[in-house]
Every structure is written in C-alpha cells, then in structure tokens.
Amino acid sequence: MKVIKLLEKKKIFRAAEMLFKAKDAIVLTGAGVSTESGIPDFRGDGGIWEKYKPEIYGNIQAFIKNPAKFWELAEKVAPTLFKAKPNAGHIALAELEKMDIIKAIITQNIDELHQKAGAVIVYEVHGNINRFTCLGCKASYTKEQVLKKLKKEKNYPPLCDVCTAPLKPSVTLFGEALPTFEIYQSQALSQKADVMLIAGSSLEVAPVSNLPLYTLREGGKLIIVNDQPTYLDEKAEVVIHHKTGTVLPLIVEEVKKLKARKDSKN
Numbered sequence: 211m212k213v214i215k216l217l218e219k220k221k222i223f224r225a226a227e228m229l230f231k232a233k234d235a236i237v238l239t240g241a242g243v244s245t246e247s248g249i250p251d252f253r254g255d256g257g258i259w260e261k262y263k264p265e266i267y268g269n270i271q272a273f274i275k276n277p278a279k280f281w282e283l284a285e286k287v288a289p290t291l292f293k294a295k296p297n298a299g300h301i302a303l304a305e306l307e308k309m310d311i312i313k314a315i316i317t318q319n320i321d322e323l324h325q326k327a328g329a330v331i332v333y334e335v336h337g338n339i340n341r342f343t344c345l346g347c348k349a350s351y352t353k354e355q356v357l358k359k360l361k362k363e364k365n366y367p368p369l370c371d372v373c374t375a376p377l378k379p380s381v382t383l384f385g386e387a388l389p390t391f392e393i394y395q396s397q398a399l400s401q402k403a404d405v406m407l408i409a410g411s412s413l414e415v416a417p418v419s420n421l422p423l424y425t426l427r428e429g430g431k432l433i434i435v436n437d438q439p440t441y442l443d444e445k446a447e448v449v450i451h452h453k454t455g456t457v458l459p460l461i462v463e464e465v466k467k468l469k470a471r472k473d474s475k476n
C-alpha cells in the first residue's frame with residue numbers, strides 16, 4: 211500500500227467492506243481499465259481521439275460512406291488490441307468473480323481482456339473485436355476468416371462472400387444501436403445491484419453512462435475508481451481517483467482478509 215495515501219487506504223477498506231457485504235454486486239468498466247495494458251482510451255490523456263477524430267473514424271455514417279478509411283485505422287489499431295495482455299486490474303476483477311463477490315462485469319471495452327484474465331460472466335455492451343458482421347445481409351465472420359480474406363483479397367474493406375457488402379467489426383460505432391441482449395441484461399443487473407463498482411470509465415458515453423442511475427434509483431450504492439472525476443462522483447459512496455491497476459488489487463486484498471476473518475469464525 212506504499213503508493214496509496216492514508217485517505218485512499220480508508221476508502222479501499224470501505225469499498226472492500228461494501229463489496230463483501232453485498233448480495234448482488236456488479237462491476238462496470240471502461241477503457242481506463244485497459245490503458246495499463248497499452249490500449250489507449252478515448253478521453254484520458256493521450257487518448258486515440260486526439261489522433262483519429264471520432265466523426266471520421268468511429269461513426270457508422272462515416273463507415274458506410276468510406277469503409278476503406280475505417281479499415282486503414284483498424285489495421286493500425288488491431289495489432290495493439292490483439293497482443294494486449296490483461297493487467298493487475300483485470301486480474302483483480304476476475305478474482306472477485308471467482309470468489310463470488312461480484313455477479314457480473316459489464317464492459318464497454320471490446321478487447322476481451324476481462325475474459326483473458328479469467329472472468330466468465332462478462333457483458334460486452336459495445337461488442338467485441340473478434341467478430342465481424344456484413345453490413346448488407348448481417349452474415350457473421352470470425353477474426354480468422356477475415357484475416358484469411360484480407361490476405362487473399364489484399365483490399366479494403368473485406369467484402370461479404372454472400373452479398374459482397376463491406377464487413378464491419380462487431381463493435382458499436384457512434385450512431386449505432388447497442389447489442390439488445392447485452393444492454394437489457396445490463397439494465398436488469400444494474401437495477402438489481404446493491405453495489406456497483408465502476409472502474410476506468412469517464413461515464414460520458416450514453417446509454418452505458420446511465421446504468422449507474424438504475425442502481426442509485428433502487429437504493430444501490432456506487433464505488434468509483436477512475437483517475438479523473440466523473441459526473442457521478444458526488445452521488446457515489448466511495449470515489450478513488452487513482453489507477454485501476456493499483457487500486458483494484460488492493461481492494462481484492464482487503465476482501466480476502468474479510469473473507470479469511472469470516473471463515474475463521476465459522
């Protein structure tokens with residue numbers, strides 16, 4: 211706990227206690243949990259939006275107009291995404307799931323690092339980079355199939371074998387609807403949650419940024435771990451402005467101590 215101030219320590223104890231006592235705790239994560247794995251976020255310092263404007267690259271209308279341009283960026287970003295490894299924050303959250311302290315992780319990330327860290331119950335509300343969908347007939351393709359096509363066709367965008375429309379990664383772009391099952395499930399889980407731990411999200415992208423409101427409305431409590439303030443800081447029970455890769459493992463350490471204490475009494 212060397213790098214963490216005394217005040218932060220108290221907050222970490224409090225967060226651990228809340229999670230330990232909760233019956234239906236869940237986690238909501240954003241791009242911030244993956245920056246320590248080398249994947250830049252959108253709104254933190256040095257976010258990729260400084261280099262690649264969302265209105266050109268991350269928007270469905272722009273994709274439809276010029277899919278080749280999107281694929282040129284995808285080619286630059288994909289290697290970082292594919293080779294990234296989970297960091298201490300992802301591992302800590304997977305441990306909370308294994309200990310049955312949390313019921314699920316809702317993530318805005320498309321990098322699969324929660325699953326790579328061992329988490330199983332993960333709802334990807336903005337999709338996933340390992341699948342691709344045809345814009346025309348909605349046929350679905352795996353990453354391997356698309357890589358094979360790109361190698362063979364040597365042309366952007368890769369085209370659907372069935373209808374020849376462009377293929378798009380199954381990630382939600384600005385202006386697109388969110389995956390129905392994942393968002394409904396996330397709303398239901400948020401409503402039921404007595405504690406929601408929010409980690410590494412600016413809470414600026416709707417509708418995901420509204421999920422904590424479902425929790426608050428039903429009397430649930432929020433824990434926020436983010437290195438910058440969010441619009442919900444004043445409504446949260448615990449706010450820790452620090453790195454998720456440092457704080458989340460410390461919370462897990464405290465949860466383990468609480469668990470050991472309880473087990474020794476039984």
Ligand SMILES: NC(=O)c1ccc[n+]([C@@H]2O[C@H](COP(=O)([O-])OP(=O)(O)OC[C@H]3O[C@@H](n4cnc5c(N)ncnc54)[C@H](O)[C@@H]3O)[C@@H](O)[C@H]2O)c1
Pocket residue numbers: 239240241242243244245246249250251252253254255257318319320321336410411412413414415435436437438452453454455
């Ligand atoms: N890894 C990924 O999959 C990835 C990467 C970039 C963007 N996105 C997409 O970004 C969109 C934006 O929403 P968002 O809220 O997820 O991201 P965001 O970029 O809006 O916010 C990230 C927040 O995390 C904070 N942060 C960065 N590194 C941190 C760290 N190590 N510890 C604590 N806080 C840290 C930043 O200050 C910022 O407030 C989402 O739609 C998501 O799909 C995903």
Ligand SMILES: [Zn+2]
Pocket residue numbers: 344345346347348349370371372373374375
């Ligand atoms: Zn098609």
